[in-house]
Amino acid sequence: MTTTQTRPEVDPADLFQAIIDAEQKIEPHDWMPDAYRKTLIRQIAQHAHSEVIGMQPEANWISRAPTLHRKAILMAKVQDEAGHGLYLYAAAETLGITRDEMMELLHAGKHKYSSIFNYPTLSWADMGTIGWLVDGAAITNQVMLQRASYGPYSRAMVRICKEESFHQRQGFDILLTMMMGGSEAQREMVQDAVNRWWWPSLMMFGPNDSESTHTEQSMAWKIKRVSNDDLRQQFIDMTVEQSKVLGVTLPDPDLRWNEERGHYDFGEIDWDEFWAVVKGNGPMNRERIENKAGAWDDGAWVREAALAHSAKKRRVS
Ligand code: BYC
Numbered sequence: 650m651t652t653t654q655t656r657p658e659v660d661p662a663d664l665f666q667a668i669i670d671a672e673q674k675i676e677p678h679d680w681m682p683d684a685y686r687k688t689l690i691r692q693i694a695q696h697a698h699s700e701v702i703g704m705q706p707e708a709n710w711i712s713r714a715p716t717l718h719r720k721a722i723l724m725a726k727v728q729d730e731a732g733h734g735l736y737l738y739a740a741a742e743t744l745g746i747t748r749d750e751m752m753e754l755l756h757a758g759k760h761k762y763s764s765i766f767n768y769p770t771l772s773w774a775d776m777g778t779i780g781w782l783v784d785g786a787a788i789t790n791q792v793m794l795q796r797a798s799y800g801p802y803s804r805a806m807v808r809i810c811k812e813e814s815f816h817q818r819q820g821f822d823i824l825l826t827m828m829m830g831g832s833e834a835q836r837e838m839v840q841d842a843v844n845r846w847w848w849p850s851l852m853m854f855g856p857n858d859s860e861s862t863h864t865e866q867s868m869a870w871k872i873k874r875v876s877n878d879d880l881r882q883q884f885i886d887m888t889v890e891q892s893k894v895l896g897v898t899l900p901d902p903d904l905r906w907n908e909e910r911g912h913y914d915f916g917e918i919d920w921d922e923f924w925a926v927v928k929g930n931g932p933m934n935r936e937r938i939e940n941k942a943g944a945w946d947d948g949a950w951v952r953e954a955a956l957a958h959s960a961k962k963r964r965v966s
Contacts, residue, residue, distance in 0.1 A: 669871055674800035677743040685870055688863060689799050690744050691760075692872065694751045697737035698762035702937050704730045706770040707779065715773060722819055723776060729812045736805040743801045756942040758929060765853050767931030774827060774835070774842035780820015781895075782843070782850040782888065788813040789884040790854060793874035802872075821891065828896050836896075843892075844900045851915075852923045854881040860920075885913050 661680035668675055675681055704727050711727065714720035738748050754760040765783055770776070791810050797803040827835045855861055855877040867873040875883075885904075892899050903916035925931065 669798050672871075674803065675798055676800045684866070685872075686744050688867060688870070688872065689802065690741055690746050692863075692867075693737055693741040693744075693802055694746070694754070695761050695763075697734045697741060697751070698755050698760055699766065700730045700734040700737060702762045702766045702941060703783075705937055705940055706766060706768070706933075707776065709770050710773060710776050713773070714776075719776075719823070726780075726816055726819065729816065733805075733809045733812070736808065737802075740799075740801040740805045752945055756938060756945065758938070761927065763853055764923060764926040764931065765849050766937060767926050767933045768845070768849055769933055771845075772838050772842060774824070774838040775846070777820045777823030777827065777839065778842040778846045780816050780818075781824055781891070782820075782846050783853070784813050784816040784820055785888060785891075786850045786853045786884050788817055789887070790880055793880075794872075796871070796874055798871040821895075824895055824897070839895075840897055843897045847900050848918060848922075849926075851881055851885070851918055852926075854878075854884070856920065856923070882912050885915055889913050 662682065665675065665679070665681055665685075668679070675685075707723060707727050707730070711720060711723050714723050738751065741751060742748060751760065755762065765786075770779070788810060791806055791813060794806040795803055795810055797806065824839055827839050831839075855864075858864060858876045858878045861877050864873060864876050868876065889899065889904065901916045903914060905914055906912075907914045926934070929935075
């Protein structure tokens, strides 16, 4: 006598959770909750847009870099940001959104990008300060994303983090050169840049945990591994020590070591400024998006030619 055995039904939601719990990766063809997919698209697209918009404030100084050596390094850094954008757009595409859709949403103001890129770059010292503080904040946030539960995102982040570390070091090196070997005017330029970029860099980590809409769920899904406030604190503790090496003053009178907490205490962030910038009213929001949308329109013929060429190649082969 033969018996027919039926495989026990596995609930895809249970399998999804089991993969997350086992610290394995969710891959594009795996079942995933709609909200997980949406959160990933939101965060990865926002991250990709930040990389690409972030090219503008730095590209502003390529033609005015003080030496050929610094120019070559800055050009390579700006190209790296384009590359990061590409890895991230490719990762987002695996979730079922097209690159054209992401661009349209960004240009229409329906997709966000990091608040930090809505501030102007006024002097060469800003290039050093962006490397030191902005890339420093970025890497503090991004190290944990290498372990994000979504495979394509986590793999893209491994490569991005390697390059961001180099970016942070080159920024610190620009500032160290100006502080140690520069004139009084150059040292003042560095201090002025640090005064302008310090608070916006702290805002990069997002709202306080009590105000953050996504952190709890994103941590449960292991997309984020550390909360906004904990990352911000980690960044401050690391950066205060580096500021002593540079000999710059961080513009916060409340910054002091708290023996009991084992961390630096710091002053209140201006959250009104943060939300104004996030909502499109920062000093450079309009210009950044106009430039980005303009570049997209100007490049339409290149995309059309490339698509026509690849279609022709497919017909021939
Ligand atoms: N700017 O619930 P929350 C770079 C929004 S590029 C604008 O905490 P989440 C570099 C947030 O989207 C650096 N918006 O959100 C490039 C949410 O609004 P929605 C970019 C912000 O996602 C070139 C709302 O506030 N890095 O490194 O859990 C040169 C509530 O927030 C910001 C990444 O994108 C902000 N700063 O946490 C140099 C890293 N903060 O979406 C350097 C990946 C928050 O509900 N992203 N909002 O409308 C992340 O890790 C997380 O998305 C965040 C926010 C930590 C940024």
